[in-house]
Structures are given as C-alpha cells and as structure tokens.
Amino acid sequence: xxxxxxxxxxxxxxxxxxxxxxxxxxxxxxxxxxxxxxxxxxxxxxxxxxxxxxxxxxxxxxxxxxxxxxxxxxxxxxxxxxxxxxxxxxxxxxxxxxxxxxxxxxxxxxxxxxxxxxxxxxxxxxxx
Amino acid sequence: xxxxxxxxxxxxxxxxxxxxxxxxxxxxxxxxxxxxxxxxxxxxxxxxxxxxxxxxxxxxxxxxxxxxxxxxxxxxxxxxxxxxxxxxxxxxxxxxxxxxxxxxxxxxxxxxxxxxxxxxxxxxxxxxxxxxxxxxxxxxxxxxxxxxxxxxxxxxxxxxxxxxxxxxxxxxxxxxxxxxxxxxxxxxxxxxxxxxxxxxxxxxxxxxxxx
Numbered sequence: 001x002x003x004x005x006x007x008x009x010x011x012x013x014x015x016x017x018x019x020x021x022x023x024x025x026x027x028x029x030x031x032x033x034x035x036x037x038x039x040x041x042x043x044x045x046x047x048x049x050x051x052x053x054x055x056x057x058x059x060x061x062x063x064x065x066x067x068x069x070x071x072x073x074x075x076x077x078x079x080x081x082x083x084x085x086x087x088x089x090x091x092x093x094x095x096x097x098x099x100x101x102x103x104x105x106x107x108x109x110x111x112x113x114x115x116x117x118x119x120x121x122x123x124x125x126x127x128x
Numbered sequence: 129x130x131x132x133x134x135x136x137x138x139x140x141x142x143x144x145x146x147x148x149x150x151x152x153x154x155x156x157x158x159x160x161x162x163x164x165x166x167x168x169x170x171x172x173x174x175x176x177x178x179x180x181x182x183x184x185x186x187x188x189x190x191x192x193x194x195x196x197x198x199x200x201x202x203x204x205x206x207x208x209x210x211x212x213x214x215x216x217x218x219x220x221x222x223x224x225x226x227x228x229x230x231x232x233x234x235x236x237x238x239x240x241x242x243x244x245x246x247x248x249x250x251x252x253x254x255x256x257x258x259x260x261x262x263x264x265x266x267x268x269x270x271x272x273x274x275x276x277x278x279x280x281x282x283x284x285x286x287x288x289x290x291x292x293x294x295x296x297x298x299x300x301x302x303x304x305x306x307x308x309x310x311x312x313x314x315x316x317x318x319x320x321x322x323x324x325x326x327x328x329x330x331x332x333x334x335x336x337x338x339x
Binding site: 036043055056065080081082083085087088089090096101103104105114 | 132149151155166167168169170171173174175176186188
C-alpha cells in the first residue's frame with residue numbers, strides 16, 4: 001500500500017464545507033444504512049494518499065484485490081472515539097474498518113502499529 | 129482529548145463452532161456477482177455505542193470464531209472481559225450440552241465477577257429444533273444466568289441481549305462502587321462521587337467514571 005503525505009494549506013482545508021477547525025464539522029454516517037460512525041468534531045481532517053480495496057470486488061477475479069486511491073481521511077487516534085464501527089482481522093499491520101450495522105466496507109483502515117484509525121471521506125456521508 | 133463516554137465494556141461471544149457467533153456480529157450477505165472484501169477477511173471485533181439510563185456506554189464485542197476448542201481459550205483471551213455471551217444452536221444438541229463445559233472454562237480462566245448470558249441461537253429454524261426453549265431456561269436457572277433465544281438471521285433479540293448484558297454489568301459495577309464507598313453496607317444513601325473515586329486505580333470497575 002503506497003502512502004504519502006500531501007501538503008495541504010490550512011486555507012484549502014478550511015474551504016471544505018464539512019471541515020471546521022481541522023475537524024469533521026458534521027456527523028459521519030454509513031453511506032448505505034446511515035449507521036452513525038463518528039460524532040461531530042471527534043476526528044481530524046487529513047490529506048494523504050492511500051490505496052484501499054474496493055467495497056465490492058468482482059467475483060470473477062480470483063486473486064487480485066482491486067484497489068482505489070483515497071486522498072482524504074478523518075484521523076481517529078483512539079478507537080473508542082468511534083460511535084459504531086467494525087474492525088476486520090489483521091492483514092499486514094492493518095485492520096480494515098466496516099460499518100457496524102450493515103458491514104459495508106472498507107470505510108477506512110486501522111494501523112496496528114500506531115493504533116490510529118483513518119476513515120475514508122469518499123466512502124461515508126455527512127449529516128447534521 | 130476529553131473522554132466522550134461514561135463506560136467501556138469488553139464483551140466476548142463464546143460457544144461451539146457453527147452456532148452462529150459470527151452471524152451475531154456480522155450480517156452481511158453478498159449477491160452472486162460481487163464479493164465483499166470485508167466478508168473475505170472477517171470481523172475481529174465491533175465497537176457499539178449505546179445509551180443506558182442516560183449513560184453513554186461503549187461496547188467492544190469480540191468474536192471467538194476459529195478458536196472454539198475449550199483448551200485454546202485461556203486466561204489471556206478472557207483478560208479484561210466483563211461480559212460473556214454463551215451461544216448454542218437450538219438445532220444442535222451437542223452445542224447445548226457443551227454450554228456446561230464453556231461455563232467451566234470461564235470459571236477456570238475468566239475473572240470471577242464476569243457477567244454471563246446464555247443465547248439459544250437460530251430459533252428461526254423451528255422445524256430442525258433439537259433443544260426446546262424450556263431446556264434452555266432450565267439450564268439458565270441452574271446456573272443463575274439470564275437466557276434468551278435469538279435469531280441472528282432475523283435480528284431477533286440480538287440487540288436486546290447486548291442491552292441486557294450491558295445493563296447487568298453496569299448494575300453490578302454500581303453496586304460494587306456503592307459498597308466500596310460505604311463499607312458498613314445496607315444503608316440506602318445515594319453515593320455521591322468524589323474526586324477520590326475518580327482516581328482510584330482498582331479493577332476494570334474503575335474504568336467507568338462519572339457515575
């Protein structure tokens with residue numbers, strides 16, 4: 001999994017309507033079932049590039065995991081900050097995050113070395 | 129960062145292989161054309177936040193699938209767990225009989241004050257039933273443990289079971305805190321938390337602050 005930090009100026013992040021003071025301004029929910037994943041202002045916005053497996057893998061493809069590059073995440077330092085979330089078994093120092101109610105995912109990943117978690121912003125929805 | 133919850137309870141799902149422990153934790157069903165990446169890897173644990181009488185309670189729920197033999201589940205596995213769901217399959221007599229062995233394993237390896245509950249799962253499969261509800265209730269009475277029949281498939285009683293277990297853990301914890309602060313016992317005064325209480329580094333009971 002490739003990983004690199006991008007320099008994003010504070011002004012740029014401030015322009016995102018869902019980020020305020022570097023945090024998620026709104027409640028974070030599952031795209032599919034609306035399960036509450038994070039409370040508002042409980043995580044930090046972070047711009048970084050990371051490959052995550054697609055939520056749906058084509059079944060005719062035997063071995064190769066199909067990935068996509070995600071560029072924006074919410075960074076969660078303590079796993080108990082999550083309202084509702086699932087953690088998969090560990091694969092190469094990572095656990096993948098899934099919706100606790102409908103099991104859709106990965107909606108992000110957990111680094112077992114740092115014990116920090118990252119929620120892929122493109123794979124969740126915001127609500128008030 | 130300030131703690132945003134009142135209590136954190138670690139819960140385990142225990143029982144024979146195939147009784148549906150994973151289905152209790154994991155609901156996803158996939159269609160014929162796509163495979164869920166998550167179901168391929170499997171869920172290790174979930175964090176759920178519930179409201180119990182105005183307290184924000186975090187449940188960390190662990191599946192023990194793949195480690196079902198009694199001897200492989202030892203002290204290390206039970207460490208820190210405050211509640212255990214003992215699961216059997218109502219269509220599998222053997223899994224019901226083994227509940228007694230699981231209870232013995234818990235008594236030998238887990239903390240003495242761990243809260244337990246028995247779940248008779250797959251109660252939707254009535255035509256294949258081998259264990260009557262009455263026998264489940266009888267076993268629960270024998271061990272003085274709460275009991276409910278569940279269907280993970282139909283989401284029947286699963287949420288109820290987790291709320292019940294969490295409520296019992298919380299009640300036990302509050303009782304112990306009350307006793308600790310009121311050693312003479314028996315008096316019905318309401319316990320007011322003090323600064324001292326919050327700092328006491330006792331057992332897992334102390335993890336639940338601001339009560």
